[in-house]
Amino acid sequence: VRLWRCRCRALLSRPAGAVRPRRGLAAGPEMHFGFQTVTEEERREKIYQVFENVAKKYDVMNDSMTLGIHRVWKDILIHKMNPCPGTLLLDVAGGTGDIAFRFINYVRSVRQRQLQRKLKDHQNLSWQEIFESYQKDKSNSLGDSQVVVCDINREMLKVGKQKAQHLGYTEGLSWVLGNAEELPFDDDKFDVYTIAFGIRNVTRIDLALQEAYRVLKPGGRFLCLEFSHVSNPLLSSLYDLYSFQVIPVLGEVIAGDWRSYQYLVESIRQFPPQEELKAMIEDAGFFKVDYENLNFGIVAIHSGFKL
């Protein structure tokens, strides 16, 4: 409902046919959309359209752009999280469910090991007791862990739900339509909040961070996986070359939409670097904020705790 109201306001405020804001109208503060300058409302609208267009080919494009390395990045994120069974995860901007599925796999394997250890320790139970505990544990293969996937874009959620069905993920998963700047959840709800390659597309990052702080339980963890700045100059020039010459072409060839991928590459350049994002996370109230560079800074994982 909130999303619908948001879009309505965007349609009303934007003068018909015009793309650039007219200076006279008070249509909102100026923001960047890639290398263009737009208002806040326009930015939200444009980003929504970008992801609406790419939703079906999102995973294929991820694989071709990053040569499959994005899977490793996401695996590293889950390993860093090291969730134990019983964790409640909120995956924001988690559209096609990559993080959610990995989380479920990880928790399932941890739970298996736990159960095996329990069986080893209880060697002198009666057959009846073993049978009963086996029944109880078999029905609880995730150990009460749950992941809520929240995304602002309906198309991305649709693709995610289809993928879940296709891959056989049935339990412990829920899909919610929501805006990261105004989450439809109560305070102090979740153990972990993740946002993987999504915070770049949020228009008001500080609001999203504040919302993250709000919905996390005390002791909860904030994890952000995002493209960041490469400090090594040689690598940086190679990376720029690849980003601006190869990726939009791939976008046109594979997804038939070079504009969206031009936006993607530009938005990476506009995003604040590691230290600045760390300061923003601290401002939202998180403690023990730290970041880990992956691949020399192409990607960084920021982590903070609500203490």
Added chain:
Amino acid sequence: VRCQQVPPLRALQASAALRRASDEHRKEPLTSSSQQHFDSPPAGHQPEQEPQGPHTSYTGQGGQESEDYESEEQLQHRILTAALEFVPEHGWTAEAIAEGAKSLGLSVAAAGMFHSDGSELILHFVSDCNTKLSKLLEKEQKLVQLGEAEKKPIDEFLRDAVEARLRMLIPYIEKWPQALSVLLLPRNIPSSLNLLTSMIDDIWHYAGDQSTDFNWYTRRAVLTGIYNTTELVMMQDSSPGFEDTWRFLENRVADAMAMSNTASQVQSTGEAVVQGLMGAAVTVSNAETSRAVR
């Protein structure tokens, strides 16, 4: 619970709120604004504000110390202490830390603050045990000074100190081998070595060692050896009340005492030999010079 102002000392709001909620059952829950150093309590507060415990002393006079201020390290300390209770079941792992955090009312994700192999938990436990041992030895020393107890002979003192320290491992004895292996990881060796040497130092200090020569090193090396070997024996001991371990300890300490006697004998023999050699050298050189003169 969102605080827009940032106090100069960043109080840990969420965990402090939890502790306050668990400490004060009868009062209505305080708003987070009471954490700031306000001059007068916000409206709606009950007039009496007796201190509830060591952490909730109310200084509403604009003092620097806000209510329930605790640093990150103190919170980590509390989590690790709570986690020790779960070690017999889960081992020295991140799971035990997660259970500990849960028992304090925090989320299980707080275990992410620590290493996933449980190093911090083990180091915390060792440091805790060393502190307890120091306090015990200090108390005994006071009793001796006040004349209420006899001063023990060195070997008995060392034996009792090492036994007291090793007895602290008994509740966790099953998972202790795992802890020892983690302490030997290259990453942890500086800290674990540090803790070990300071503990041995402590024991010798209370034993009355005031040596300033090479003996200082020998004594500490000997006691470290005794402690480590006894610890290893204890891991494999299945006798009732660990009798075999204590007997082993007694023998090792006795050996060390005997060795020190032998050592001093060796030393005096060595000195005698050296003197003899020196005398011979002087005689020879005198003979040479006198021959040269002649």
